[in-house]
Amino acid sequence: MSIDSALRAYRFQLRPRPAQERQLARYAGMLRWLWNRALAEQQARRERGEPYANYVAMAKWLTAWRNAPETQWLADGPVHPQQQVLKRLDATFQTFFANMKAGKKPGYPRFKKRGEEPGIRFPDNKQFKLEAANGRLQLPKLGWVRMRMSRTVEGDLRNASITREGDRWYVAIQTLQPAVLPAADVAPTLGIDVGVTNFAGLSDERLIASLAALAAQQRRLARYQRSVSRKQKASCNRKKAIVKLRALHRRIAQQRSDWLHKLTSGLAAEHPVIAIEDLRVVAMSASARGSADRPGRNVRQKAGLNRSILDAAWGEFRRQLEYKLAAVGGQLVDVNPAYTSRTCRICGHESADNRKTQSVFACVACGHTEHADINAARNILAAGHAVWASTLKPDACGGVVRRAASARTKRAAPAKQEPSEGVTCA
Numbered sequence: 515m516s517i518d519s520a521l522r523a524y525r526f527q528l529r530p531r532p533a534q535e536r537q538l539a540r541y542a543g544m545l546r547w548l549w550n551r552a553l554a555e556q557q558a559r560r561e562r563g564e565p566y567a568n569y570v571a572m573a574k575w576l577t578a579w580r581n582a583p584e585t586q587w588l589a590d591g592p593v594h595p596q597q598q599v600l601k602r603l604d605a606t607f608q609t610f611f612a613n614m615k616a617g618k619k620p621g622y623p624r625f626k627k628r629g630e631e632p633g634i635r636f637p638d639n640k641q642f643k644l645e646a647a648n649g650r651l652q653l654p655k656l657g658w659v660r661m662r663m664s665r666t667v668e669g670d671l672r673n674a675s676i677t678r679e680g681d682r683w684y685v686a687i688q689t690l691q692p693a694v695l696p697a698a699d700v701a702p703t704l705g706i707d708v709g710v711t712n713f714a715g716l717s718d719e720r721l722i723a724s725l726a727a728l729a730a731q732q733r734r735l736a737r738y739q740r741s742v743s744r745k746q747k748a749s750c751n752r753k754k755a756i757v758k759l760r761a762l763h764r765r766i767a768q769q770r771s772d773w774l775h776k777l778t779s780g781l782a783a784e785h786p787v788i789a790i791e792d793l794r795v796v797a798m799s800a801s802a803r804g805s806a807d808r809p810g811r812n813v814r815q816k817a818g819l820n821r822s823i824l825d826a827a828w829g830e831f832r833r834q835l836e837y838k839l840a841a842v843g844g845q846l847v848d849v850n851p852a853y854t855s856r857t858c859r860i861c862g863h864e865s866a867d868n869r870k871t872q873s874v875f876a877c878v879a880c881g882h883t884e885h886a887d888i889n890a891a892r893n894i895l896a897a898g899h900a901v902w903a904s905t906l907k908p909d910a911c912g913g914v915v916r917r918a919a920s921a922r923t924k925r926a927a928p929a930k931q932e933p934s935e936g937v938t939c940a
């Protein structure tokens with residue numbers, strides 16, 4: 515196992531109180547002033563034939579300015595972001611010098627106009643505190659600032675940068691995540707079958723229920739949509755209804771994302787290599803009544819989530835799982851879902867008759883009975899093993915290395931596999 519690490523960035527909207535907003539604007543204004551003042555100083559030195567003053571020298575100017583009576587207001591702002599601005603100015607100058615040397619377009623640092631305020635960057639996690647549970651961030655001289663925690667922050671906090679876009683403030687938080695690369699012969703340890711009544715069935719016999727809140731939101735969404743369509747075109751009431759509808763859409767997406775982040779983080783932490791049914795195949799083969807292979811897959815959609823919301827959730831689920839596994843050096847293995855839901859994982863008998871109902875799998879050949887989603891998830895895990903094995907090739911030392919970054923089946927039905935565990939049929 516080798517240890518690597520990955521930087522991750524998260525971006526959240528801040529919800530500062532009016533007084534905090536004024537403070538933020540003031541601090542950003544200070545940074546613009548500082549950039550311009552230091553740049554002017556460098557130009558004056560240049561004109562006097564003096565050498566360029568590096569960051570260390572500029573940091574001394576900053577200390578002097580923060581103490582001088584006429585620029586003492588600088589000391590009202592946090593010092594680290596001010597030092598960061600001088601570091602950035604220094605970096606811009608260094609690029610300029612390097613370009614001059616290389617005969618490239620030099621790109622001399624420009625003065626910053628109003629509206630071009632530099633970001634307020636806190637370079638060290640000692641300078642801020644994140645309280646994710648309460649959705650707030652503590653910053654020097656500002657205290658606790660509320661934020662929209664639209665997702666879970668993972669890894670060790672590194673730095674935070676605050677920027678303004680229009681009349682909104684955002685914070686970008688960077689974290690460092692240690693990544694553990696699995697050995698080449700680590701095979702999938704979890705199979706996932708996605709569904710409608712349950713969001714997913716797992717090969718370790720867990721059933722993940724769909725987010726109940728989403729179903730409720732879904733009904734509200736339908737009501738809001740009707741409300742918009744009933745209003746007269748171009749009317750004030752219609753505009754209001756549209757605003758409400760959009761806000762609900764955002765809220766649903768946020769809830770879904772948050773819920774999925776918790777789910778995928780847990781799975782990725784437990785299993786570096788996971789087999790999942792190829793959702794693109796599922797999406798393609800889906801029909802309103804369900805195909806013979808996936809009986810009744812969508813029959814309850816009217817009662818729960820609608821198809822497009824579910825598709826979005828599956829897509830997001832897969833996306834998150836994929837990058838979280840990659841972050842720990844693991845991998846998601848796509849398996850063709852054909853026959854996985856109607857093949858007995860014990861004896862391999864494949865028949866539509868094995869699925870009496872949506873949730874019960876009962877093998878007509880050997881009598882094995884199990885929750886249908888769990889049976890399917892176990893088939894997916896077994897098929898995942900086959901896909902995984904096909905991506906391995908022997909290396910010179912008799913071990914194996916992984917051949918390709920992506921593992922995917924063409925049309926590998928689980929077929930007749932050997933019972934993988936010591937389970938006996940009834």
Ligand SMILES: [Zn+2]
Pocket residue numbers: 858859860861862863877878879880881882939
């Ligand atoms: Zn059977």
